[in-house]
Amino acid sequence: xRSFLVSLMAVITLFGATPAIAxxxxxxxxxxxxxxxxxRNGGDYKALLYLEQKEKDKADVVREMVVYRRDADDKLxxxxxxxxxxxxxxxxxxxxxxxxxxxxxxKWDRTTERERVGGTNTRRSDFDESRLTEEFDPSFVGxxxxxxxxxxxIDLKVKPNIDVAYPVLKLWVDKASHNILKxxxxxxxxxxxxxxxxxxxxxxxxxxxKAELWFPGEIRIFDEIEKSNSTLVLFxxxxxxxxxxxxxxxxxxxxxxx
Amino acid sequence: xxxxxxxLQIAWRNLLASPVNLIIGGLILAGTFLxxxxxxxxxxxNDSMARSVIxxxxxHIQIYSSKSKDELSLFGGMGGDPDLSAVTEFPRIKEALxxxxxxxxxxxxxxxxxxxxxxxxxxxxLERLRNLFKARDGQLDDPRLKGLSREExxxxxxxxxxHVRQMIKVLxxxxxxxxxxxxxQAIDPDVVASLAKVSQDAFWDDFDKDAMGSLExxxxxxxxxxxxxxxxxxxxxxxxxxxxxxxxxxxxxxDGTPVPKGQRGFLLAKLFYEDQxxxxxxxxxDKLRDAKANGRLIAKDDELKRFVKENxxxxxxxxxxxxxxxxxxxxxxxxxxxxxxxxxxxTLLSTFFDTTDENLxxxxxxxxxxxxxxxxxxxxxxxxxxxxxxxxxxGAIQAVNVRVYGTFSFxxxxxxxxAGGTSLMDLMSFRDLYGYLTADKAEELKQLQRDTGxxxxxxxxxxxxxxxxxxxxxxxxxxxxxxxxNSFTGVGRRLREDDLVKRVYTDSEINGGVILNAAVMxxxxxxxxxxxxxxxxVSQEKNLSIxxxxxxxxxxxxxxxxxxxxxxxxxxxxxxxxxAMVIINNAMMMATMQRTQTIGxxxxxxxxxxxxxxxxxxxxxxxxxxxGGVGILLGSGVMAWLHERGIPAPxxxxxxxxxxxxxxxxxxxxxxxxxxxxxxxxxLISTLFPALIATRVSPLxxxxxxx
Numbered sequence: 001x002r003s004f005l006v007s008l009m010a011v012i013t014l015f016g017a018t019p020a021i022a023x024x025x026x027x028x029x030x031x032x033x034x035x036x037x038x039x040r041n042g043g044d045y046k047a048l049l050y051l052e053q054k055e056k057d058k059a060d061v062v063r064e065m066v067v068y069r070r071d072a073d074d075k076l077x078x079x080x081x082x083x084x085x086x087x088x089x090x091x092x093x094x095x096x097x098x099x100x101x102x103x104x105x106x107k108w109d110r111t112t113e114r115e116r117v118g119g120t121n122t123r124r125s126d127f128d129e130s131r132l133t134e135e136f137d138p139s140f141v142g143x144x145x146x147x148x149x150x151x152x153x154i155d156l157k158v159k160p161n162i163d164v165a166y167p168v169l170k171l172w173v174d175k176a177s178h179n180i181l182k183x184x185x186x187x188x189x190x191x192x193x194x195x196x197x198x199x200x201x202x203x204x205x206x207x208x209x210k211a212e213l214w215f216p217g218e219i220r221i222f223d224e225i226e227k228s229n230s231t232l233v234l235f236x237x238x239x240x241x242x243x244x245x246x247x248x249x250x251x252x253x254x255x256x257x258x
Numbered sequence: 259x260x261x262x263x264x265x266l267q268i269a270w271r272n273l274l275a276s277p278v279n280l281i282i283g284g285l286i287l288a289g290t291f292l293x294x295x296x297x298x299x300x301x302x303x304n305d306s307m308a309r310s311v312i313x314x315x316x317x318h319i320q321i322y323s324s325k326s327k328d329e330l331s332l333f334g335g336m337g338g339d340p341d342l343s344a345v346t347e348f349p350r351i352k353e354a355l356x357x358x359x360x361x362x363x364x365x366x367x368x369x370x371x372x373x374x375x376x377x378x379x380x381x382x383x384l385e386r387l388r389n390l391f392k393a394r395d396g397q398l399d400d401p402r403l404k405g406l407s408r409e410e411x412x413x414x415x416x417x418x419x420x421h422v423r424q425m426i427k428v429l430x431x432x433x434x435x436x437x438x439x440x441x442x443q444a445i446d447p448d449v450v451a452s453l454a455k456v457s458q459d460a461f462w463d464d465f466d467k468d469a470m471g472s473l474e475x476x477x478x479x480x481x482x483x484x485x486x487x488x489x490x491x492x493x494x495x496x497x498x499x500x501x502x503x504x505x506x507x508x509x510x511x512x513d514g515t516p517v518p519k520g521q522r523g524f525l526l527a528k529l530f531y532e533d534q535x536x537x538x539x540x541x542x543x544d545k546l547r548d549a550k551a552n553g554r555l556i557a558k559d560d561e562l563k564r565f566v567k568e569n570x571x572x573x574x575x576x577x578x579x580x581x582x583x584x585x586x587x588x589x590x591x592x593x594x595x596x597x598x599x600x601x602x603x604x605t606l607l608s609t610f611f612d613t614t615d616e617n618l619x620x621x622x623x624x625x626x627x628x629x630x631x632x633x634x635x636x637x638x639x640x641x642x643x644x645x646x647x648x649x650x651x652x653g654a655i656q657a658v659n660v661r662v663y664g665t666f667s668f669x670x671x672x673x674x675x676x677a678g679g680t681s682l683m684d685l686m687s688f689r690d691l692y693g694y695l696t697a698d699k700a701e702e703l704k705q706l707q708r709d710t711g712x713x714x715x716x717x718x719x720x721x722x723x724x725x726x727x728x729x730x731x732x733x734x735x736x737x738x739x740x741x742x743x744n745s746f747t748g749v750g751r752r753l754r755e756d757d758l759v760k761r762v763y764t765d766s767e768i769n770g771g772v773i774l775n776a777a778v779m780x781x782x783x784x785x786x787x788x789x790x791x792x793x794x795x796v797s798q799e800k801n802l803s804i805x806x807x808x809x810x811x812x813x814x815x816x817x818x819x820x821x822x823x824x825x826x827x828x829x830x831x832x833x834x835x836x837x838a839m840v841i842i843n844n845a846m847m848m849a850t851m852q853r854t855q856t857i858g859x860x861x862x863x864x865x866x867x868x869x870x871x872x873x874x875x876x877x878x879x880x881x882x883x884x885x886g887g888v889g890i891l892l893g894s895g896v897m898a899w900l901h902e903r904g905i906p907a908p909x910x911x912x913x914x915x916x917x918x919x920x921x922x923x924x925x926x927x928x929x930x931x932x933x934x935x936x937x938x939x940x941x942l943i944s945t946l947f948p949a950l951i952a953t954r955v956s957p958l959x960x961x962x963x964x965x
Contacts, residue, residue, distance in 0.1 A: 048740045050710045053653070059695050061652050062703040066742050081745040083702045088750045097478045103750030105645045105659045106399045108385070109375060110487070119654020147725025177732050181725060199724035202735035217733065220724070222717045232712055237738035250477075251470045257751040258397075 028138040028154055034178050039130040039215060043208025044243040045069040047215065048236040049127070053120040056228035061119045067127045068243055075248040076128050079256060080118060088257035091117065091124060092250065096163070098124060099250065103257030108250060113165045121194065121223050121231045123165040135162050136169065143175070146182055150175040166193060177201070179214070192224040206240050213240065269877040273884070278845040283885035285838040286941065289831060290886045290933050294893025296827050297929040304820040305924070306917035311809050311817070313508040314668045314677040315495065317365060317777025319790055320812035321351070324797070324805040330775055331814030332369070333676060339370060344694055344772040351776070351802050352769065358796060360780045360789040363505050368496045368688050368774035369680065372648035378487040379578045380425055384477050387418045391469045401643065401759065419462065421581035422476065426456055428577055429483055452479035484578070490534045492646065493680045496688020498768050499523070505779050508671070514640035514664020520762040522684045524644055524660040528667040529678025535637045539576060539611065540630065542569050546613060547622050556615050569611035573604055579633040591628050640664050646683075650693025658690045659754060670918035673910045676816070685768050694772045778806070819915075835936065839944040842878075846948035850874070854955050862957030874949035875942060882941035890933055897925040
């Protein structure tokens with residue numbers, strides 16, 4: 001019996017010391033699909049967010065913003081609520097069009113995926129539903145320990161003809177819970193632009209989805225170009241009640257400033 | 259006296275006796291001539307540029323915060339705009355500076371730049387249609403539609419709808435061509451289907467049932483198919499517009515009116531307006547005509563040929579601006595003018611813009627008489643509202659609406675891109691774009707931070723702090739209810755409608771907020787250095803935290819250009835006279851050797867060494883004064899001729915340095931005096947050694963050499 005236990009220990013040690021076995025693309029896609037599905041609601045979604053941008057020698061940029069999503073139609077709207085100077089400003093995604101609205105000028109302008117949101121180092125995609133499988137091709141990098149957590153490291157490259165803020169990503173996915181813990185985003189040249197951490201994942205039962213909806217409780221983004229800049233995104237409240245039918249229109253967003 | 263006459267006589271005789279003296283004289287003449295002419299030109303350039311810089315933006319002296327990271331550079335530096343700290347106590351500074359004796363006026367300023375996206379022509383037309391519908395439904399967003407009756411609005415809606423349908427026809431034709439070339443491979447089926455849908459009468463018959471919905475379909479499905487949106491970089495100077503116009507008296511309004519006293523408003527630099535905001539085809543026609551007036555020929559000039567080629571191929575801006583009626587009218591007019599039966603407007607326009615040296619004048623005239631009235635010649639017209647979006651100091655994007663009251667230029671600098679590239683804006687709008695955090699706003703943000711109580715995590719400790727021992731990743735959340743309705747009070751819209759447009763600001767409001775720099779106009783410009791020192795002294799004494807610099811220093815690299823050229827001239831003159839000194843020295847040595855017998859004989863009949871020394875030096879001085887004098891005279895003659903004739907600016911950039919279309923060089927008396935001193939020094943120094951050698955010639959040696 002004793003020799004059996006020793007042998008077993010030896011086997012476990014041996015396996016533990018063996019480098020991670022490369023994961024097939026299909027397995028990676030499965031993990032990404034799980035990540036996407038968890039964060040997709042199917043019905044309507046509303047979240048109250050706190051954004052804080054810290055930059056060297058500058059005053060902090062602080063915003064409160066409401067995110068509206070209708071995942072079934074791929075619609076998204078970001079509407080700033082605080083401070084007063086930002087109130088009523090918004091971003092609206094309709095099909096492949098990304099619009100910004102400023103009640104101070106009454107103008108709608110087209111914007112791009114790369115545009116910063118509200119003067120912080122966030123992009124539209126940070127607040128939208130997760131579309132990793134739809135937008136990227138994964139490849140296995142290895143396994144790594146992040147703090148006390150075992151993670152799978154995955155490289156992602158954008159698929160052809162898809163417009164995203166960053167074409168190359170590197171994800172550290174928690175092996176146990178399959179949540180993204182760390183995300184690095186690169187320009188096409190390979191230059192690292194942002195490192196983001198997702199330390200809190202929260203789940204909520206969704207009536208429309210009839211399953212749990214996952215969302216990151218907080219995102220901490222570190223700017224890799226301007227090293228002293230960092231951004232904090234806090235999800236204060238998530239509300240899954242049905243939204244107005246006409247909500248994702250220019251007219252609705254404008255009406256918030258009347 | 260008789261000794262001097264004798265020495266001068268000897269010098270004169272020897273001057274003409276040796277051909278070596280002619281070589282030495284030639285060198286002196288060339289050096290002096292160069293110094294007088296080039297030095298004079300540089301002085302004139304310096305004066306002209308001073309007039310340009312002082313008269314267009316800088317004033318005599320500029321002040322800015324002494325806490326600034328960078329030095330002030332009014333025309334931008336290598337790395338873009340300098341990082342200047344805001345000056346928050348301008349009224350106190352102004353009061354203190356006005357006590358300085360030589361200060362006449364202090365004009366507050368701040369400059370920055372913004373990218374303006376004009377939107378593609380379909381977006382712009384759909385926005386116009388949207389505003390018309392809104393105005394009809396009582397939600398006025400475009401002040402230009404104020405006061406129009408429902409009938410007038412309906413007429414305009416019908417006309418704009420026709421315009422959009424005409425655009426769709428153009429897009430359909432484009433798509434047909436693309437489909438034929440690409441064989442259906444690269445065109446998104448959704449794009450094809452969307453265009454097919456809006457080409458049907460049914461879409462337009464039902465348009466009004468849900469006008470906003472129909473517009474959104476066009477905005478999201480059709481407008482992205484046109485990719486002609488233009489981005490323009492707009493540089494602006496925020497200032498007290500009244501004070502600016504009285505202090506910078508070269509400024510003149512070209513179109514429109516000045517901004518009414520105390521109101522928000524914008525004045526576009528005329529050159530920028532023409533270059534960036536005018537219909538490209540029209541602008542190129544203007545440039546072709548200007549070039550022809552200056553003697554350039556399309557047939558022989560590659561740049562002009564390129565203009566013609568671009569005019570022929572880039573006619574979409576015109577075609578997309580016309581509705582069906584205007585398209586028919588323009589087609590008919592061009593068919594008649596060109597004696598053609600071609601039915602396609604694009605082809606007709608391409609033929610029309612095939613301008614040659616012979617037909618240019620006629621086509622230019624025809625374009626402005628017949629075609630221009632059918633299109634918008636400028637993206638922004640006087641009276642329009644311009645939306646300017648800029649990055650605030652904090653990095654966020656801030657936008658303001660400003661009414662364009664007119665265009666302006668500086669007399670003599672109409673063609674200078676440096677003076678004509680910066681537009682003028684009221685200080686209140688500038689401050690909105692600058693995004694300075696007032697105490698109230700800062701407190702609002704602090705309160706929001708306190709309410710949230712988020713903890714800070716540093717980059718270095720992030721992984722340990724977030725994923726180390728004691729951290730859990732997954733948590734259950736409770737569903738919440740977000741009631742944001744009360745958060746939206748409509749403050750932005752109210753500001754746009756009530757506050758910004760109508761408000762007249764008092765002097766203390768205009769001067770009371772932050773600025774980045776200020777121009778100081780002085781009573782006596784010759785006392786510039788003393789006044790700068792005095793301002794800096796007052797700043798220290800009263801703790802104003804400002805720094806005063808001359809217009810030249812404030813101009814950054816531009817201000818250093820003349821100093822650079824002056825340095826080059828100095829080196830060139832130094833080089834020429836350095837060589838001259840060596841040559842003169844050698845030549846004089848040779849001359850002295852040749853004259854050993856004469857000098858020996860002179861010494862034998864009683865001439866003292868001092869006489870020999872004075873004799874040789876006098877010869878040099880006479881040589882220098884004579885040839886140097888001729889150089890000065892020649893240089894002065896050339897300068898007088900240049901002053902009479904003027905040097906025309908070779909290109910638009912030179913307008914700024916010439917302070918107008920011509921540089922009128924002035925002879926500087928200072929340069930003449932310096933030239934004379936240099937000649938005397940050079941000749942004396944280079945002759946000193948040969949002269950000393952001459953004094954050592956003994957009568958004995960002179961007699962021996964004879965044997």
